[in-house]
Amino acid sequence: MSLHPTRRAVLSGGAALLFWSAIPVTARAAGRDPRFVTVILRGALDGIAAVAPVGDPLYPVVREGHTLPADGPNARLPLDGFFALNGRMPATHALYRRGEVLFVHATHTPYRERSHFSGQDVLENGTTSETHHADGWLGRALRVIPTVDRVRPRSGLAVAASVPLILRGSPEVITWMPPGLPPASDDTRLRLLDLYTHTAPTLADIMEAGLDLEAIAGSETEMLAAFEAAEGAEPVARKLRTVDETALSVGRVLSADDGPRVAVLDLTGFDTHRRQGEVNGLLGNQLALVDRLVDRLHAGLAPVWDDTVITIATEFGRTVRINGSEGTDHGSATVAMLVGGAVAGGRVLADWPGLADEALFERRDLMPTTDLRAVLKGALADHLGIGDALLASRVFPDSAAVRPLAGLLRG
Amino acid sequence: MDAFTAITRFGLGPDAGDLGRAEPDPRGYVLAQLVPPAPVPDPIAALPPLETIARDYLSAAATLRRAIRDARKNPAALAEGGPVETVRRERNVVLRTIMRAEIDGRVGAALSTSRPLVERLVLFFANHFSVSRTNTTIPVLAGNYERSLRPFVLGRFRDLLGAAVLHPAMLSYLDNTASVGPNSPAGRRRGASYNENLARELLELHTLGVDGGYTQDDVIALALVLTGWTGGFDVRMQDPPEAQGLGPPFRRALHEPGPKTILGRTYRGTGAGEIEAVLDDLAVHPATARHVSGKLARHFVGDGVSEATVARLTDVFLATGGDIAAVMTALVSTDEAWTAPPRKVISPYDFVVSAFRGFGQPYNYGALNQGLTALGHPMWRAPAPTGWPDGDTAWISGDTLLERIDWATAFAGRAAPRRPDIAADARALLGAAAGDELMTAIARAEGRTQAMTLLLMSPQWQVR
Numbered sequence: 001m002s003l004h005p006t007r008r009a010v011l012s013g014g015a016a017l018l019f020w021s022a023i024p025v026t027a028r029a030a031g032r033d034p035r036f037v038t039v040i041l042r043g044a045l046d047g048i049a050a051v052a053p054v055g056d057p058l059y060p061v062v063r064e065g066h067t068l069p070a071d072g073p074n075a076r077l078p079l080d081g082f083f084a085l086n087g088r089m090p091a092t093h094a095l096y097r098r099g100e101v102l103f104v105h106a107t108h109t110p111y112r113e114r115s116h117f118s119g120q121d122v123l124e125n126g127t128t129s130e131t132h133h134a135d136g137w138l139g140r141a142l143r144v145i146p147t148v149d150r151v152r153p154r155s156g157l158a159v160a161a162s163v164p165l166i167l168r169g170s171p172e173v174i175t176w177m178p179p180g181l182p183p184a185s186d187d188t189r190l191r192l193l194d195l196y197t198h199t200a201p202t203l204a205d206i207m208e209a210g211l212d213l214e215a216i217a218g219s220e221t222e223m224l225a226a227f228e229a230a231e232g233a234e235p236v237a238r239k240l241r242t243v244d245e246t247a248l249s250v251g252r253v254l255s256a257d258d259g260p261r262v263a264v265l266d267l268t269g270f271d272t273h274r275r276q277g278e279v280n281g282l283l284g285n286q287l288a289l290v291d292r293l294v295d296r297l298h299a300g301l302a303p304v305w306d307d308t309v310i311t312i313a314t315e316f317g318r319t320v321r322i323n324g325s326e327g328t329d330h331g332s333a334t335v336a337m338l339v340g341g342a343v344a345g346g347r348v349l350a351d352w353p354g355l356a357d358e359a360l361f362e363r364r365d366l367m368p369t370t371d372l373r374a375v376l377k378g379a380l381a382d383h384l385g386i387g388d389a390l391l392a393s394r395v396f397p398d399s400a401a402v403r404p405l406a407g408l409l410r411g
Numbered sequence: 412m413d414a415f416t417a418i419t420r421f422g423l424g425p426d427a428g429d430l431g432r433a434e435p436d437p438r439g440y441v442l443a444q445l446v447p448p449a450p451v452p453d454p455i456a457a458l459p460p461l462e463t464i465a466r467d468y469l470s471a472a473a474t475l476r477r478a479i480r481d482a483r484k485n486p487a488a489l490a491e492g493g494p495v496e497t498v499r500r501e502r503n504v505v506l507r508t509i510m511r512a513e514i515d516g517r518v519g520a521a522l523s524t525s526r527p528l529v530e531r532l533v534l535f536f537a538n539h540f541s542v543s544r545t546n547t548t549i550p551v552l553a554g555n556y557e558r559s560l561r562p563f564v565l566g567r568f569r570d571l572l573g574a575a576v577l578h579p580a581m582l583s584y585l586d587n588t589a590s591v592g593p594n595s596p597a598g599r600r601r602g603a604s605y606n607e608n609l610a611r612e613l614l615e616l617h618t619l620g621v622d623g624g625y626t627q628d629d630v631i632a633l634a635l636v637l638t639g640w641t642g643g644f645d646v647r648m649q650d651p652p653e654a655q656g657l658g659p660p661f662r663r664a665l666h667e668p669g670p671k672t673i674l675g676r677t678y679r680g681t682g683a684g685e686i687e688a689v690l691d692d693l694a695v696h697p698a699t700a701r702h703v704s705g706k707l708a709r710h711f712v713g714d715g716v717s718e719a720t721v722a723r724l725t726d727v728f729l730a731t732g733g734d735i736a737a738v739m740t741a742l743v744s745t746d747e748a749w750t751a752p753p754r755k756v757i758s759p760y761d762f763v764v765s766a767f768r769g770f771g772q773p774y775n776y777g778a779l780n781q782g783l784t785a786l787g788h789p790m791w792r793a794p795a796p797t798g799w800p801d802g803d804t805a806w807i808s809g810d811t812l813l814e815r816i817d818w819a820t821a822f823a824g825r826a827a828p829r830r831p832d833i834a835a836d837a838r839a840l841l842g843a844a845a846g847d848e849l850m851t852a853i854a855r856a857e858g859r860t861q862a863m864t865l866l867l868m869s870p871q872w873q874v875r
Binding site: 042043044116117120131133160161162163164165177181182183184185187188189191192194195196198199200202203206207208209210211268269270271 | 756781785804807808809810812813814816817818819820821824825826828829831833846848849852855856857858859860861862864865868869870873874
């Protein structure tokens, strides 16, 4: 593997920041049996609320009223002096302290518009075009994975009702869903309630009765507040059970002697336009689900944890500033995570562009400074042994200019 | 009068092809479906006749009955893994195979039909003459029972009535198989007697209606007329398994002799012919006309349908001797049928089928079954002889609405990833009914699955 030049951090306001230095990557040790899990967070995760740039002096300005608290219950969890992790992710933080979680911030796919559908398509297809639906980067990677050592060829597990775009093109995909009808997300229910309120009052009444809500006469944010207040313990318990079952099953399948070594699953509900509640509300609850998933995957993959890399990514981030409804709108750069025993973690990689207006993308979003494909390439190269040339031509077409990040994983 | 109403209120739900076909002349598109005869959909035509079902099932059932009888002398045979259990499992396999074929046929017909309105009428009359899987016999027969109504849904009510009431499934469901005339040879020999179940429901639910003007004496008289009608679908222990099959539907030895008087008319005790004469009269009774016309009008147009429309349909019913196609033509010809606002929430079965139809999804038995079970609409298992409720919001409560959203999400999880443009789907499926609010919600959805969920759960889809 080649060396990469040291990148300079862009400083904003003088706080110390991170560099990542070149780490020569040795060839994978013979006899490893790597596991690779990708988690897609659908709905555009607000990276700044998940991993907050608390060392940036503009952070409390742009996120006034929405900063992660420094103390009290669910206080933010320190990462490296500049960044802090959302307090609803203690399990992830514990793994970070053990060096098994790596965050990459201000990262983004090449996509620069703001549609969920297209953004997710680009995230999954690994190209620069949202109209490419024939196959996805992980499916193509499985086609070219070397079958040396004990790398199990060629099949992937998708926790989904049908093969997701990211795995299309794989020689073999097994799909699996947790048994029973998983509950629809709160976000979906809320959007329907919104639709019914405006177009079908009878259905709105019935739905409110089902949600134990009082008749909602106020604004949408008031409706959301009532919705949150009515959310009982039972729906939360169901969601946690679904996450647990999913993680357990993925762990079991991937730890088995023969069978897939690659899995894809997703979580929805990150599209926090209103009252995003970074710590105690909607987004905080969502991050708690991510944390639970990380924790349960760690448990389920325990026998093979040292050989495991989990990538967690979302289609894009959200606006740097809060909108008029106490939430955020669609943005650009955001945070991605690598989790696993094979990860050289305990750090946040970021070419931090800063939060001043002139440093933002279109004066509203965090500026992307690291192509997400560089992160994925680095993980695929070092973990699954796929060569640079194949990564640049087959797995991520026409991406020769995007150098794989080296040193993401333990040598 | 619009095309979307034509395919939802009078059809099986949003479908891009049907919407296009209805657009030039929505009323004409609907009326054309009422011209008899209704072609038999291929998935139905492929199903076996009752005689074949009887042979297959009854031979397995007979084998089981014999095994149980033999086990009285040899109790060890009842042990787990023993011969009785093996034979019982074989019978269950036969049962499940038959049922599964019937379900596949019914849903297959809905997915491939060129006459959605005919499918709606079949479902309506199967519910009007409801039969439910309350014992072991009926699961085998329920599918065949429903499709035995098909030839008549665009014909005369009298023929529907006869096909329904005298089918072995109905005779079993409403206990007529155990009803014996006290003065019949069998009655006198065994001291057995009749029950009123089928007779009462025939008058109260199938024909005159609860206020139809019949008395307790009428119920008893009708019950006696019905004695002897057992349907012939039973195991004859004196015959070997391979000789089992459908027997004679009427057994004179159980039939009460003598004349019976119903609603002031006396029917001579001729035996099997008595019920035919009684049904002839009940089928065209004014109370029946009003009862059936009212149910049809409310089923299609909603609980709030006007008295004037019901009266119009009743007149047509009486004038034509109960011609269903004529009654439905009269309904479709009213303005109210087209101008009444959507009020009826579709049933779970209609919803699940409409999802498969709308998105051209291949029929998935697991998803269908999961939906019907979770949403409380298991096939052929209505809780009472009154059938499934048919009110405007009968199918929707707080809980069931949330369950529907869950099912829609699961369906969309399977179907949405392959559909590049859900907004285009919405426009193709709903046409002018799409509306700004829904299109905005679809555009803002967090992903394709949610977008399709919103479309499936939209008022346009759920209410007609």
